[in-house]
Each structure stands twice: as structure tokens, then as C-alpha cells.
Amino acid sequence: xxxxxxxxxxxxKYVLFTLTELDLDFKHVRINxxxxxxxxxxxxxxxxxxxxxxxxxxxxxxxxAMAINFYLARKYGNGKLWANRLEDxxxxxxxxxxxxxxxxxxxxxLILHRKVFAAKDRNPDIxxxxxxxxxxxxxxxxxxxxxxxxxxxxxxxVADINMAGVLSYARGGEFDFxxxxxxxxxLDAVLSRPACRxxxxx
Ligand SMILES: N[C@@H](CCC(=O)N[C@@H](CS)C(=O)NCC(=O)O)C(=O)O
Numbered sequence: 001x002x003x004x005x006x007x008x009x010x011x012x013k014y015v016l017f018t019l020t021e022l023d024l025d026f027k028h029v030r031i032n033x034x035x036x037x038x039x040x041x042x043x044x045x046x047x048x049x050x051x052x053x054x055x056x057x058x059x060x061x062x063x064x065a066m067a068i069n070f071y072l073a074r075k076y077g078n079g080k081l082w083a084n085r086l087e088d089x090x091x092x093x094x095x096x097x098x099x100x101x102x103x104x105x106x107x108x109x110l111i112l113h114r115k116v117f118a119a120k121d122r123n124p125d126i127x128x129x130x131x132x133x134x135x136x137x138x139x140x141x142x143x144x145x146x147x148x149x150x151x152x153x154x155x156x157x158v159a160d161i162n163m164a165g166v167l168s169y170a171r172g173g174e175f176d177f178x179x180x181x182x183x184x185x186x187l188d189a190v191l192s193r194p195a196c197r198x199x200x201x202x
Contacts, residue, residue: 001025001026001027001057001058002019002024002025002026002027002055002056002057003026003027003028003029003055003056003057004016004019004026004027004028004029004053004054004055005029005031005043005046005047005052005053005054005055005056006029006030006031006033006052006053006054007030007031007032007033007052008030008199008200008201010032010033010052010053011052011053011065011165012052012053012065013165013168013199013200013201014053014065014066014068014069014161014162014165014166015053015055015065015068015069015072016028016199016200016201017161017164017165017195017196017199017201018068018069018072018073018081018158018161019072019199020195020196020198020199021080021081021161021193021195022072022073022076022077022080022081024072024076031043031052033050033051033052038050038051038052046061046063047063049063051063053065053068055068055071055072057071057075065162065165066096066097066099066100066158066162069096069158069161069162070092070093070096070158072158073157073158081156081157081158081161082153082157082158083152083153083155083157085153088152088153088154089153091151091152091153091159092151092152092153092157092158092159093159094152094159095151095152095159095162095163096158096159096162096163098137098140098141098163099159099162099163099165099166099167100162100166102137103134103137103138103141103166103167103170104166104169105130106130106131106133106134106170107130107134107166107167107168107169107170107173107175108169109126109127109129109130109173110127110130110131110169110170110172110173110174110175111169111170111172111173112173113126113127113130113173114127114173114174115172115173115174127173130173131175134170134175138177138180138183139180141163141180141182141183142180142181142182142183143182145182145183145185145186146182148182148186149186149189151163156190156193160190161190163190164187164190164191164196165201167183167187168187168191168201171187
């Protein structure tokens, strides 16, 4: 039995999207990372950082949303969401790590400082700095997506789930994607997949 810990608006959304794409049965424990429940001793045994998401599958306890997605795609995908050629696998890792290291922190800053934090805790300078930092990597992403529907392997893979999950934070944080037309087209398509909607991701 698979159990996913983490409420849907957290990074658990990356994993919910994958579980739903693969039509897997799972138990969903909606731990809210802003509530004390993340510090419950039983949960800390699974995730000593008191963060979400965490996935438990039999004896395996796995943290880090993108690592969980790689695992699910390889274990349960039967060819879906993954690639056959090593070169394509490398591109799945590359674009997932690009999302994680070049984009995620800024995307999260945008939503935190424009939507999630109480007005008194928002810092417009942080949001503005995040917008600036996104410009270069988004241009690279936009160029990569010219004439393409997917990031890697010529098909929909976990790289697209990971990327769309990250970018959805910037969209929620009112980032103006309009200069990046290929990114807009791509993101709209990925986020309107039935599995994404069913997983409750916005
Ligand atoms: N690198 C981790 C980050 C996990 C993370 O920071 N999750 C946030 C929610 S989206 C959290 O649990 N924050 C609470 C905290 O850090 O105390 C991953 O991608 O899974």
C-alpha cells in the first residue's frame, strides 16, 4: 500500500499528479506543513525535517518530491512517464534538476510573498528579486520549448510533472509569463491534463 503525506497545495502536488497519472491506489494523509501536525513524533520518524511530501511504499520511506516521482515512474510506469534510452533519461533528470535548482526557490518566494503569507509578513522586495532571478532560466526554458510539447524524450514524462509543479507556484504568485510564450502554451497544456485536475492541482 502506498501512502502519501502532504496536503495538495504543498510540494506533495508534484507526487499527487504522478500517482494520478499512473492511476495508482494510495492513501493520502493531508499533513499541512504550516501546522503542528508535521512535528508529531510518528511523522518525524518518516521525515526528520518535518517537511512534506513523504511517500511510504511497503518498507520504503522516501522524501524529496522529485525523487519520489522518479521512483514511481520507474516502479509503476510500465513505460509511462519515463524513457527507454539512457540519453532521454538524462534529459528527464536534467530538466527536473533545472526546475529544482534554477526555478523553484524563486517560484516559491513569489507565491509566499504575494499570496500565502499574511499581508504584514509579505516582502515585495523578495518577490521582485525572485522575478528578476527567473528571467534568465525562463528564457532558456522558453527556447527549449520552441516547437515542442514536452521537455524530454518526445513524450510526457515526470520531467513535465516536476516542471509544471514548480512553475505553478509562480503562476499562483502572479508572475507575468507573457514574454515566455512557449512556456505559457506548455504550462497550460500540462496543467490542464485530466490527472492534474483530478489531483486538485491549480
Ligand atoms: N526539497 C524538498 C522540500 C520540501 C519542503 O520544503 N516542503 C515544504 C512544503 S511545500 C515544507 O514541508 N515546509 C515546512 C518546513 O520546512 O518546515 C522536496 O522537494 O520535497
